[in-house]
Amino acid sequence: MATPAFDLTKLPTRAPADFHKDDTLRQLERIKNELVDWQMRLYAENRRSVLVVLQGMDASGKDGLIRKVFSGLNPQGVAVHSFKEPSKDELAHDFLWRIHARTPAKGMIHVFNRSHYEDVLITRVLGLVNATEARRRFARINDFEQLLREAGTTVLKFYLHVSEEEQRARLLERVQDATKHWKYEAGDEEKARQWPQYRAVYEDVFEHCSPAACPWHIVPADQNWYKAYFVAAALRDALAGMNPQYPASKAERPE
Amino acid sequence: MATPAFDLTKLPTRAPADFHKDDTLRQLERIKNELVDWQMRLYAENRRSVLVVLQGMDASGKDGLIRKVFSGLNPQGVAVHSFKEPSKDELAHDFLWRIHARTPAKGMIHVFNRSHYEDVLITRVLGLVNATEARRRFARINDFEQLLREAGTTVLKFYLHVSEEEQRARLLERVQDATKHWKYEAGDEEKARQWPQYRAVYEDVFEHCSPAACPWHIVPADQNWYKAYFVAAALRDALAGMNPQYPASKAERPE
Numbered sequence: 001m002a003t004p005a006f007d008l009t010k011l012p013t014r015a016p017a018d019f020h021k022d023d024t025l026r027q028l029e030r031i032k033n034e035l036v037d038w039q040m041r042l043y044a045e046n047r048r049s050v051l052v053v054l055q056g057m058d059a060s061g062k063d064g065l066i067r068k069v070f071s072g073l074n075p076q077g078v079a080v081h082s083f084k085e086p087s088k089d090e091l092a093h094d095f096l097w098r099i100h101a102r103t104p105a106k107g108m109i110h111v112f113n114r115s116h117y118e119d120v121l122i123t124r125v126l127g128l129v130n131a132t133e134a135r136r137r138f139a140r141i142n143d144f145e146q147l148l149r150e151a152g153t154t155v156l157k158f159y160l161h162v163s164e165e166e167q168r169a170r171l172l173e174r175v176q177d178a179t180k181h182w183k184y185e186a187g188d189e190e191k192a193r194q195w196p197q198y199r200a201v202y203e204d205v206f207e208h209c210s211p212a213a214c215p216w217h218i219v220p221a222d223q224n225w226y227k228a229y230f231v232a233a234a235l236r237d238a239l240a241g242m243n244p245q246y247p248a249s250k251a252e253r254p255e
Numbered sequence: 256m257a258t259p260a261f262d263l264t265k266l267p268t269r270a271p272a273d274f275h276k277d278d279t280l281r282q283l284e285r286i287k288n289e290l291v292d293w294q295m296r297l298y299a300e301n302r303r304s305v306l307v308v309l310q311g312m313d314a315s316g317k318d319g320l321i322r323k324v325f326s327g328l329n330p331q332g333v334a335v336h337s338f339k340e341p342s343k344d345e346l347a348h349d350f351l352w353r354i355h356a357r358t359p360a361k362g363m364i365h366v367f368n369r370s371h372y373e374d375v376l377i378t379r380v381l382g383l384v385n386a387t388e389a390r391r392r393f394a395r396i397n398d399f400e401q402l403l404r405e406a407g408t409t410v411l412k413f414y415l416h417v418s419e420e421e422q423r424a425r426l427l428e429r430v431q432d433a434t435k436h437w438k439y440e441a442g443d444e445e446k447a448r449q450w451p452q453y454r455a456v457y458e459d460v461f462e463h464c465s466p467a468a469c470p471w472h473i474v475p476a477d478q479n480w481y482k483a484y485f486v487a488a489a490l491r492d493a494l495a496g497m498n499p500q501y502p503a504s505k506a507e508r509p510e
Contacts (some may be wrong), residue, residue: 014400036326040434044434044437050447065332066291066329066331067329067331070329071326071327071328071329071330072326072327073326073330074321074322074325074326075321075325075328075330075333075334075335075366076321076322076335076337078316078330079330079334079335080330080334081330082331111330111331113331126392144418153363178501179295179299179335179501181501181503181504182501182502182503182504184504187502206421210333246433246434246436247436247437247438248436248437249436249437249439249440
């Protein structure tokens with residue numbers, strides 16, 4: 001595969017120098033309070049929705065980020081979907097079939113923990129999908145996200161960008177911390193070795209699936225506190241831009 | 256319909272005298288912290304699940320209760336399903352079809368905001384289901400919940416018990432509070448008048464669908480603070496009884 005124009009190693013994996021942990025965590029708490037209000041408005045308005053797509057290599061901290069940013073919101077208006085290895089039934093359909101079924105209804109915020117992008121990521125690293133097929137899928141993904149946007153869904157895509165060193169340290173921690181043992185898998189060492197391969201296929205995604213209306217956010221993710229702040233702030237900004245309003249009465253609220 | 260043996264009007268709609276608001280809210284915060292820990296364990300263990308069924312008349316505060324008790328938990332392990340008027344497709348199946356599709360997978364806590372019980376409640380008040388058909392459905396519901404329990408799901412059923420007076424006051428508030436306008440519906444006055452009819456069909460449910468292994472909890476619900484405390488404490492007790500544990504490694508965690 002040709003070297004993509006997008007160079008992930010040039011992008012920071014750590015917070016900018018003027019961000020400090022305690023300060024940023026205080027800001028995060030303020031933003032989370034704002035999110036609670038925006039989410040209630042989005043739900044009451046019942047006209048538009050938000051889809052948060054989370055991607056990142058193993059141990060980039062997707063689970064922890066979901067806990068830090070989205071706990072506190074009213075779970076009635078939030079759903080998290082984790083996409084793992086597809087089932088036989090899912091494999092019997094096109095690759096967007098199981099994804100489409102889990103997109104947010106009006107009023108809802110859905111979080112995808114991994115997503116349709118796995119079909120152009122791990123599948124390429126495993127050699128199940130070649131470059132030609134990947135190009136085809138990039139086009140279908142862009143079409144699909146446009147369909148969602150035209151139906152009133154704001155799509156926010158975040159890549160949790162961890163350095164090769166930080167990933168290795170975290171995979172090691174799974175062995176050492178009793179509350180993290182259950183995440184340890186026999187393949188973890190191999191995954192750490194595959195960082196450069198994942199980097200290459202991610203770069204290809206960022207080059208082909210970042211239209212101006214729906215870009216990827218590359219989140220410096222070596223520090224959990226900054227990563228959570230970054231995603232929460234981006235979500236808050238998106239909701240503020242949508243500016244959902246309480247309808248005057250249920251009669252004015254679309255069912 | 257014969258008067259059921261179960262008499263809802265004999266059960267309190269307010270907190271016991273020795274409960275005070277500030278104290279109880281502090282206890283609630285402590286319990287919510289315990290729930291965070293139990294939920295992480297349940298999710299990590301990935302062997303059993305919890306289903307919380309919430310029922311109550313209109314304006315009994317189901318939405319607010321979900322917000323108060325379940326926000327704070329990791330949304331990755333929690334899903335809320337609201338059952339409204341069934342769709343054509345749903346009506347083309349048996350009444351448990353849409354419900355069964357939304358039961359929790361292992362590791363998950365699901366909250367049903369309304370549930371399969373609507374099929375023996377509002378449907379009876381509207382005259383769509385008669386007493387004979389209701390009896391048949393009670394049996395099917397008990398069978399269904401037993402199936403879930405045998406598969407490792409703890410089923411917790413809560414009825415939010417508001418007095419006729421409190422319900423009327425809350426429906427009125429929807430007209431007066433700008434952030435609640437959107438919940439107001441033209442039929443709200445009629446719903447308030449139907450309190451006695453709903454009481455009768457609820458009593459019939461409590462009499463027939465409270466096996467020892469899976470009883471209804473009648474929650475005094477005129478005060479929001481006590482109601483949230485009651486449900487949170489019952490959920491905590493149930494989880495503590497299940498006592499889920501972190502597996503030693505992913506290999507020991509059932510997929």
